[in-house]
Amino acid sequence: MDFISLPKIELHAHLSGSISRQTLHEIWSQKPSSSSSSLPDPLVEMPPGKHDYDLQTFFPLFTSYIYTLISDLPSLRHSTLSVLRDFQSDGVVYLELRTTPRAIPSANITKHLYVQTILGCIAEFEAGEGCTLRTKLILSVDRRNTLAQAEEVLELCRQFKGRGVVGIDLCGDPAVVDNLRSFTPVFRQARKEGLKVTLHFAEAEVSGTEEELDLLLGWGPERLGHVIHLGEGVKQKVRERRGVGLELCLSCNVHAGMVRGGFEGHHFGEWWKVEEVVVVLSTDDVGVFGSPLSNEYALVAKHFGLGRREICNLARKGIDVIFGGEEEKERLRKIMWTK
Numbered sequence: 001m002d003f004i005s006l007p008k009i010e011l012h013a014h015l016s017g018s019i020s021r022q023t024l025h026e027i028w029s030q031k032p033s034s035s036s037s038s039l040p041d042p043l044v045e046m047p048p049g050k051h052d053y054d055l056q057t058f059f060p061l062f063t064s065y066i067y068t069l070i071s072d073l074p075s076l077r078h079s080t081l082s083v084l085r086d087f088q089s090d091g092v093v094y095l096e097l098r099t100t101p102r103a104i105p106s107a108n109i110t111k112h113l114y115v116q117t118i119l120g121c122i123a124e125f126e127a128g129e130g131c132t133l134r135t136k137l138i139l140s141v142d143r144r145n146t147l148a149q150a151e152e153v154l155e156l157c158r159q160f161k162g163r164g165v166v167g168i169d170l171c172g173d174p175a176v177v178d179n180l181r182s183f184t185p186v187f188r189q190a191r192k193e194g195l196k197v198t199l200h201f202a203e204a205e206v207s208g209t210e211e212e213l214d215l216l217l218g219w220g221p222e223r224l225g226h227v228i229h230l231g232e233g234v235k236q237k238v239r240e241r242r243g244v245g246l247e248l249c250l251s252c253n254v255h256a257g258m259v260r261g262g263f264e265g266h267h268f269g270e271w272w273k274v275e276e277v278v279v280v281l282s283t284d285d286v287g288v289f290g291s292p293l294s295n296e297y298a299l300v301a302k303h304f305g306l307g308r309r310e311i312c313n314l315a316r317k318g319i320d321v322i323f324g325g326e327e328e329k330e331r332l333r334k335i336m337w338t339k
């Protein structure tokens, strides 16, 4: 089966983690030598073929490297446009990209301008000839954020709702728990205002306690990301949220050592036939883990024995849990393969 031609939906992709190493390298090469000289070449910092970043080495990649490189409007535009191009070339027809609003004071970039610039790139890309990809944006609250910063994310969602932002996410290092409970009013308010909610859920053992997961389920999320360390009680509660979307990221989880037993041991095997939930294959950070969405489909075909019809059904089922509205769902129903 041609997994690239298969029209696909990508619902869990972090913008900064989706930038290819080649693009990072191009951006690095184009910087004036005075500013790039302090940073090593991305192809040295993140050698091609290296995908075994674990949760300890993964998060610092952004704070100590990628954010230092993507530090002005030209690099933000260059990286965003190339991420969109890469998803389209891989046969993705609908993308929900997520990003943590980031102010870059050295370049006079506010969080508002950061979001506006990304939405501008999406509009520009979609206006291009032969564009087959439609993209919406989700804004992320990082677990390291303060309540005030989380409220700022909600305010940005409000300002850009109807202009491309469709939802709010909770992401970041799962080992950080300090402010989680204080975010409750932010996520509840987001839902009240018609924003959709997706949450990184039970990504690591530390973030898989029943206490944390009950708290997160209490925010009423429409979708959950990763869904790894769940006790039987929480699994039952997830099933009871009928129709909840599960964004499963096989390569990320396997390469980062977040699951045991390799691809065969991935919990995709446990969830994909469960009727009450909608499993959506996703890449998480294709720039880091190196597996485009087409390859994620190839992996489940290989390791879990899905045939052509099952692959098409799996890809189509994702339509039900997109945040992009009824009109977009209709478009997808027309173009996604049934067999």
Ligand SMILES: CNc1ncnc2c1ncn2[C@@H]1O[C@H](COP(=O)(O)O)[C@@H](O)[C@H]1O
Pocket (backbone or CB within 6 Å): 014, 015, 016, 017, 058, 059, 062, 063, 098, 099, 100, 101, 140, 142, 171, 172, 173, 174, 200, 203, 252, 256, 284, 285
């Ligand atoms: C293992 N999977 C993951 N789990 C949790 N958070 C993740 C993540 N992958 C990425 N991020 C979050 O996304 C940010 C980078 O993209 P943006 O700058 O927002 O576009 C990272 O700093 C991290 O907070």
